[in-house]
Amino acid sequence: MKISIQGIKGAFHEEAARNYFNKDLIIVPNITFEEVISSVISEAADFGVVAIENTLSGTIHSNLNLIRQSGLKITGEEYLSIHQNLIALPGTKMEDIEQVFSHYMALNQCRKFFQKYPQIKLIESEDTALSIQTIANNKLKNVAAIGSKLAADYYGMEIIFRNIETHQKNYTRFLILDKKINTQNFNKASLSFTLPHRKGSLANILNIIAFYELNLTKIESVPIIGEPWHYLFYVDVQLNKPALYFQMLNTVKTLTGNLTILGQYKSGIQLFNQIHNVQHETSKQN
Secondary structure, eight states: OEEEEEBSTTSHHHHHHHHHHOSOOEEEEESSHHHHHHHHHTTSSSEEEEEEEETTTEEOHHHHHHHHHHOOEEEEEEEEEOOOEEEESTTOOGGGOOEEEEEHHHHHHTHHHHTTOTTSEEEEESOHHHHHHHHHHHTOTTEEEEEOHHHHHHTTOEEEESOOOSSSOOEEEEEEEESSOOOSSOOEEEEEEEOOSOTTHHHHHHHHHHHTTOEEEEEEEEEOTTSTTOEEEEEEEEOSOHHHHHHHHHHHHTTOEEEEEEEEEOOSHHHHHHHHHHHHHHHHHO
């Protein structure tokens, strides 16, 4: 199975892919999210994995727009606990480090750690794992990167400091993309739509979702380019009864514009909560 990810081997996207599919995979690396989308459309990969939100950085709205515009469908989701590590060539000491490279989101998640080291220059790069690979391949001294333990292991690097993220409860939600929509065995759906400039139009939609016994787990609005003060809404809903979900769709279709089903899939939050609770209880016992 070929899985397209943003980043190279060792990126957090690969870790999310391996956790979700839980089988041997061929990882198809890409630098940009646009390339991930294109690889699935062209069938160079069977599925794509795309980060969509982080508990510290929020939603990646540009990826929501990419998915909607591509026509690909969300077929699953994976929640990953993100642990950022300071990684360098073996034998490197903290006092040796002059520059640290990583993706801007990783840098933002670790800025408090680097307040203690004002002499270190933080430099944005395209990808966490790519920064680690570059240092390894070029034997760059006095340089470090931020990234995953998986990447450090891949490229024979050493972790100087573990878990340097500012907030330990740092999680990222990843979406699994396919060309086909899932029509069975799902309990969550992602939708997008526009609304008329009419008083109470959004409230009406939210009331309908509640009336049909759906749980609204997320709502986002993004501006529509070229249409000032007009917004596109993205919502996630969880459901227990598919029949009520489809009735809800038929009802809101008459009140919205450009209603699109972005995906229907199994929610990943229950499994995530089970794993997290087990890990939490184990750490308390230790």
